[in-house]
Amino acid sequence: MQNNKKIFFTIFLIIFCNGLKAQDALKTQFNFAKTLYENEKYFDAITELKRLIFFDSSKTYFYEANKIIGDCYKMGGKFSEAILYYANSENAAISDSEIFDERINQIRVNILRRTTDRALMMLDSLSSDKRFLNKINCINYWKGWSYIFSDDWEKAANAFAKTDSSSKLVAFCKEVHSKKYSISFATLISHFIPGAGQIYAGHIWSGLLSLGWNVLWGYTSINAFIDNRIFDGIIVSDLLWLRFYIGNIQNAEKFSKEENLSITNSALHFLQFEYRGVKP
Amino acid sequence: MRYFIFFCLFFNSLSLAQEALTNHSNLFSPTNVRKFADYLFTQRDYLRAIEEYQRYPSILENDTVNFKIGFAYSEIGHNQQAAEQFLNTSSKSIFFDLSKLEYLKSIFKENNFEKYRYTFENLKLKENYIYFQKAKELFYFSYLFSDECLPPKVKFLETFSSNQNEISKFYDWKTDPPYKSALTAVILSSIIPGAGKIYTEKYADGIIAFLATGILGYISYTDFKAAHRFRAWVFSALTAGFYGGNIYGSAASAFIFNAKIKFDFIESLKNFLEKNNYFIPKINF
Amino acid sequence: MKFFLIIFLLAIAKVFAQTDWVKWGKANYSYELPNYIERNNYSLDEKNWERNLLKVTADAYWIFISDVDGDNCSFNPTCSHFFVQSVKMTNIFQGTLMFFDRFTRDSDIFGKVGMYPRVKDGHFYDPPSLYLLDKNKINYFPPSAVVNN
Numbered sequence: 001m002q003n004n005k006k007i008f009f010t011i012f013l014i015i016f017c018n019g020l021k022a023q024d025a026l027k028t029q030f031n032f033a034k035t036l037y038e039n040e041k042y043f044d045a046i047t048e049l050k051r052l053i054f055f056d057s058s059k060t061y062f063y064e065a066n067k068i069i070g071d072c073y074k075m076g077g078k079f080s081e082a083i084l085y086y087a088n089s090e091n092a093a094i095s096d097s098e099i100f101d102e103r104i105n106q107i108r109v110n111i112l113r114r115t116t117d118r119a120l121m122m123l124d125s126l127s128s129d130k131r132f133l134n135k136i137n138c139i140n141y142w143k144g145w146s147y148i149f150s151d152d153w154e155k156a157a158n159a160f161a162k163t164d165s166s167s168k169l170v171a172f173c174k175e176v177h178s179k180k181y182s183i184s185f186a187t188l189i190s191h192f193i194p195g196a197g198q199i200y201a202g203h204i205w206s207g208l209l210s211l212g213w214n215v216l217w218g219y220t221s222i223n224a225f226i227d228n229r230i231f232d233g234i235i236v237s238d239l240l241w242l243r244f245y246i247g248n249i250q251n252a253e254k255f256s257k258e259e260n261l262s263i264t265n266s267a268l269h270f271l272q273f274e275y276r277g278v279k280p
Numbered sequence: 281m282r283y284f285i286f287f288c289l290f291f292n293s294l295s296l297a298q299e300a301l302t303n304h305s306n307l308f309s310p311t312n313v314r315k316f317a318d319y320l321f322t323q324r325d326y327l328r329a330i331e332e333y334q335r336y337p338s339i340l341e342n343d344t345v346n347f348k349i350g351f352a353y354s355e356i357g358h359n360q361q362a363a364e365q366f367l368n369t370s371s372k373s374i375f376f377d378l379s380k381l382e383y384l385k386s387i388f389k390e391n392n393f394e395k396y397r398y399t400f401e402n403l404k405l406k407e408n409y410i411y412f413q414k415a416k417e418l419f420y421f422s423y424l425f426s427d428e429c430l431p432p433k434v435k436f437l438e439t440f441s442s443n444q445n446e447i448s449k450f451y452d453w454k455t456d457p458p459y460k461s462a463l464t465a466v467i468l469s470s471i472i473p474g475a476g477k478i479y480t481e482k483y484a485d486g487i488i489a490f491l492a493t494g495i496l497g498y499i500s501y502t503d504f505k506a507a508h509r510f511r512a513w514v515f516s517a518l519t520a521g522f523y524g525g526n527i528y529g530s531a532a533s534a535f536i537f538n539a540k541i542k543f544d545f546i547e548s549l550k551n552f553l554e555k556n557n558y559f560i561p562k563i564n565f
Numbered sequence: 566m567k568f569f570l571i572i573f574l575l576a577i578a579k580v581f582a583q584t585d586w587v588k589w590g591k592a593n594y595s596y597e598l599p600n601y602i603e604r605n606n607y608s609l610d611e612k613n614w615e616r617n618l619l620k621v622t623a624d625a626y627w628i629f630i631s632d633v634d635g636d637n638c639s640f641n642p643t644c645s646h647f648f649v650q651s652v653k654m655t656n657i658f659q660g661t662l663m664f665f666d667r668f669t670r671d672s673d674i675f676g677k678v679g680m681y682p683r684v685k686d687g688h689f690y691d692p693p694s695l696y697l698l699d700k701n702k703i704n705y706f707p708p709s710a711v712v713n714n
């Protein structure tokens with residue numbers, strides 16, 4: 001009788017261990033896929049993760065697999081697909097912390113693909129969610145980055161100021177904002193003094209040339225009207241003076257925008273390659 | 281009681297092991313790889329599906345798998361690889377006849393229509409070949425893409441079992457395209473500035489050309505009359521420039537019009553083929 | 566609600582699988598904003614004196630007039646660039662005729678929308694290669710296209 005018990009117990013152990021082997025296979029597959037991801041073989045990592053998801057009938061690895069697929073697509077620059085898989089991962093999340101992490105991942109990808117309105121909307125919904133009241137620092141941090149990518153450095157500085165540990169970013173954003181030219185100011189002063197807006201934007205030669213042409217054609221057309229040469233006056237003022245006057249205003253706006261783009265791009269370049277903190 | 285507990289645990293672990301052995305014990309077994317590949321195929325993740333199918337030679341012994349690989353290559357635009365895959369289909373395969381047709385379609389999709397017709401003729405398909413009619417429809421349709429002489433209209437149209445009205449319109453277009461003559465445009469613009477552009481349906485450009493030439497010519501005339509010689513010659517030169525430009529532009533406009541007509545025609549042919557799946561029956565996997 | 570969202574997302578997954586029809590690797594994307602500003606090339610590296618003369622004239626026009634009077638041409642290339650390119654591709658006489666024709670088309674006050682394709686910065690795409698009276702050199706784009714210039 002005792003021998004029969006031993007036999008029964010042994011057989012049970014063998015078969016139970018085979019059951020455990022099933023979970024080992026999935027874990028091995030997960031680790032394999034993760035290794036591919038860490039070695040930057042993103043396409044192959046996605047294949048192996050999809051294989052894992054397909055065979056994981058109990059959905060043990062659903063959350064992590066979808067998360068890593070999202071990371072792979074993000075590294076490959078395929079942002080729409082990344083968001084889709086982060087959303088899948090969020091749906092499989094169990095804890096609030098996991099849900100929050102996946103929402104933040106979606107927000108970061110929205111920032112990268114410059115759908116910052118969507119990112120800000122998601123951040124607003126997170127900040128009004130009672131479950132995440134203790135994550136307000138993180139939410140404000142990503143709000144700052146959303147504003148950076150929508151080229152609103154002043155709001156970015158204000159958002160970073162609300163976090164505990166982003167003083168360097170606050171100073172940086174304020175500096176960028178202060179360097180930028182005011183497009184409305186440039187166009188306004190160009191209305192009154194032709195060339196002034198261009199000089200304000202740092203294009204002195206263009207500003208002086210514009211002033212010169214406006215003075216020349218203005219003088220010519222006014223002279224023509226005074227001399228009662230109405231047709232000549234109309235032709236000169238319409239085809240020449242007006243052309244250079246409007247051109248002066250267009251250039252004031254264009255040069256300000258160009259300079260601002262250059263300032264923004266050097267700031268973004270610094271943030272991407274030299275800033276050591278957490279980035280989108 | 282103890283025996284009862286052991287009994288329950290035994291059967292529980294037996295079912296767990298059964299599941300383990302059949303589904304999870306080896307994710308890379310030929311069976312599991314085939315299942316996963318089929319899943320990828322249904323998800324239209326064709327490149328991954330092809331890689332999975334090609335993992336084991338034993339999987340490739342299956343007719344359906346080989347056909348699916350060719351189909352997947354065709355869907356992702358790798359027409360040459362699709363053609364090779366279909367060409368290598370065994371004569372014993374249930375997909376042999378359909379593979380021949382898909383092979384021809386892959387060559388067609390490479391936009392090499394002379395090669396398609398040459399291949400069709402060289403394959404020497406018998407009339408009792410189940411898809412002979414389909415291949416023949418594609419054969420005749422290829423004439424619409426190339427610059428070769430079309431067969432006679434009756435013979436051309438009787439090949440097609442459906443959509444004869446639409447194909448008849450394509451045939452008529454091909455034999456007599458609604459091109460505009462550059463010479464006619466030039467002559468019209470020489471007589472009335474802008475008329476050539478209106479002939480080539482650039483109505484706004486024609487009106488502008490007419491007004492520019494007319495106004496500048498009038499100014500030049502009045503200046504000559506008023507003995508303002510310098511201004512008169514300046515405006516004469518501008519008038520001549522706009523007049524010559526209008527004639528040149530009319531000829532160029534005719535060339536562009538014809539290019540647009542040809543572009544639209546080729547696009548409508550392509551859309552027709554996509555809509556009708558290249559005359560090939562749709563496969564439900 | 567979650568169920569419908571999952572179904573919706575899975576449906577989208579079917580569509581998005583198409584991006585994986587080509588094997589891809591790590592992307593080197595940049596944070597920087599795209600810059601569509603085109604600058605004139607004032608260099609003089611032409612092979613013969615006629616071309617250099619043409620370039621000097623064009624450069625003088627660009628520096629003293631075109632760069633100052635704003636963005637008046639809705640085409641890409643602009644009329645002055647069109648003239649320079651036309652003369653280089655053909656000769657001074659044919660290039661001049663092409664320029665006068667282009668000037669007529671640029672003066673179209675009825676709008677060019679629906680007549681020409683566009684480039685990324687919104688200008689209408691109208692290269693000289695379309696006007697060489699050679700059907701083999703015409704690379705036609707429909708008006709709905711956005712040309713990567």
